Amino acid sequence: MTEAVENGNLIMKLEAFFSSCILEGWKDSVVTLQNTQRVYDWSENLGIVRRCIESIVDKILTPPAKARVREKRQSVPKDWWTEDISFLDIDMFRCIVTAVKSTNVLQPQLIGEALHVYACRWLLDMTESQPNESSSSRGDDSPHRKRRILETIVGLIPADKASVSIKFLLRLLSFANFLGVSPVTKAELLRLSSLQLEEVTLDDLLLPTRSPNDQTSHDTDLVKTVLESFLRQWRRQTSASESQSLLRSIHKIGKLVDSYLLVVAKDANLPVHKFASLIETLPGIARPEHNDLYKAINTYLKEKKGNTTINKTHASPEQHADRQETSVIRDELSKLKLSAGEQSSKGKGNRSSEPGTSGVHHNLRKYDDKQQLRQEQSFKIRAATERGTEKGMEIREEDISGIHLNHHKKAQVRRVSEKTHSKSRER
Template identity: 25%
Template structure:
């Protein structure tokens, strides 16, 4: 037997084994033992010097072919042991070695005699044989999933043959279904499923198919077994799913697994893996997905701690790797969730605030939904102290509240008195910023900033003044009331200044428009 292309004898046959290795063997020797090769060359009329056969899914791969070839070259004599009997037996069936020309005992008979002695094998020999079985099974599955196949085609020097086990139409149809082997392997215990699937992953088997098999395995094996066995099955499935490409695992199925594990005693590390898989793709979740009941011993209606952990997994590594679109999508889902849990009388203020602040401020363009949830929370939790109310309101971004929300908040007696101060302070800062923009003209080559654009900002200023005038000043704290009134007076003064500036700017714009020469030229523009 040769393994290089240097051989050019007409009796030599080139054999490509599963794309792993190419062998050059004596054709006549192998034909005397292999019914598959005899049938193949019996149908062929090729007389060329170079003959090539391609095997797509030969059991045991290159190693299996080499063991078989040695048996043929030694005229049917070879050492058969627990370390090679499984591979030899599979190869013998593949190559149809149930007859031979010389009349010697064929390879199938020899391996069957050896397998009958399995009861006398040592423990280590049994384990080694099982490993061979596992490798043969995985190798067959991987090769069956390979869509590439070579076809027989004549060339100038001889013939090229493509041979595999998919010889019958029924077997082709069987292989065409990617899940044809699910029911065959589902009988294996979790330990062997783990070994087989890890081998599949190593051999780059399709992750989507593996994912479907694991979900099928979990569902099928749960029937009629104890909680302890269910826990072991679930741990195995979760561990293996976590080693796959997360995009190959149906996201909805992860929540199904999560709900099943609520009644099982699985390890903390296993739960962490499942939560990490869910959290990393949180933008695919729905609000209903997140409404998971709290574990036993916790008074909350829903498991808020779980959702907070999901958010931490989503943000793992910082917000720099999470796109703005994904971040805002998660914020919308979480805001719906916050509105759902806010009426829970058992939800502590610290957990409520932690849920709101788990996402960065940049995730929300508007805080109106958060304000409404806070309003509901304070309505249900009437016994909170001023300190607790202040802590809750610290999660609110006043600058991202709409006009209607600001009006409502300014007169909302459920919120602490300091909230009105914070709201007014924020709006006063906003007013000052607008006034600074109004007083700083910006020049460019075109006159495109008109009085109507400035009036739009004046409208904003008017709204801010309106907030201040309508603030609820009913409070027992006289000093606070005086401060509010003082701030309100300053806003009114700023309003007068603003109106004066508006009149001046209108005159400037009208004056420049009336003195514009007929010859076009670059004009400065004023921007409010």
């Protein structure tokens, strides 16, 4: 098989074929590199992996007009290579992207596009809750593999601020929380997201919740975390220098967050503490006006009020506590209104002329400069007189609810009471 026996043996012919045919074509180089995974150690020792990667990188860096691509197109886009290399293993993909980045020939946006295409192919479809068909068909959708892919992609993001979109970063962060990636990866995604938060749109923030235990429609925790990170950076910049651009920036974020609140307020399953916490995250300077905030709060209260058909027997303790928190004021007001209505109807109807027969009275009394609601029990003088007990005949001033007597009238009442009591004892 070697040239030591005779010229033109198999090894020489294979080398000529590999160099002139495989490495010269784009598709052949990618497919060959993809197939080396089956016998990776053998291919690595023979230098096949290294030479295929070098060939692919060289063709990526070649201007599209000079690239030898089998599929002839009228105009070749700059990102023509991103989809083909997305089929490769994550380690091979990392080697290619790292080599391309090191040359500083391509724009950072093209590197970011390659990362986006690869993430959409191998990770969960970030707009759906089901796995991507390409990953499911290959059986490579294990959480461990996806964590590794996600961490590698985050490590390859260029330092340029505009290399990837804020929407892509937020979707990666949402998926990172779901997969439980390393804290370093989460921190980096959070930092990059907060740096580009000014470019975010309302649709970008409407990320679905991925936790199976969370019944809410939108991931408000993620939005709150990114917002807090943005505010920390904004405060550091504000302490260093105050400018109109920083003020416009916080106003823009404030208006966007209030618009987001108006959308999530329609979710009846959103807990009160999450909704309130998101409102309080923004500083006062971020809201020059509160129109959208008032609309959001009004919408949220209406949704909570209308959510009365839920079977409470199947609710969790947290849901019971949250529902009680939102309805306690409404219930108390209803009770007070009902009590006031009963007293009013009695006053217009068959109300007794005797004092103390008006039922239960609610009086506001001050204790330590605070008004407290206290109930006083009424009594009937006629019943107490028939019993003839001294305790029943003791008329205390505070028990005569709703009657205002001066000192002279009160003395007359006491004298009448004493005479009645003495006559009762003589009998």
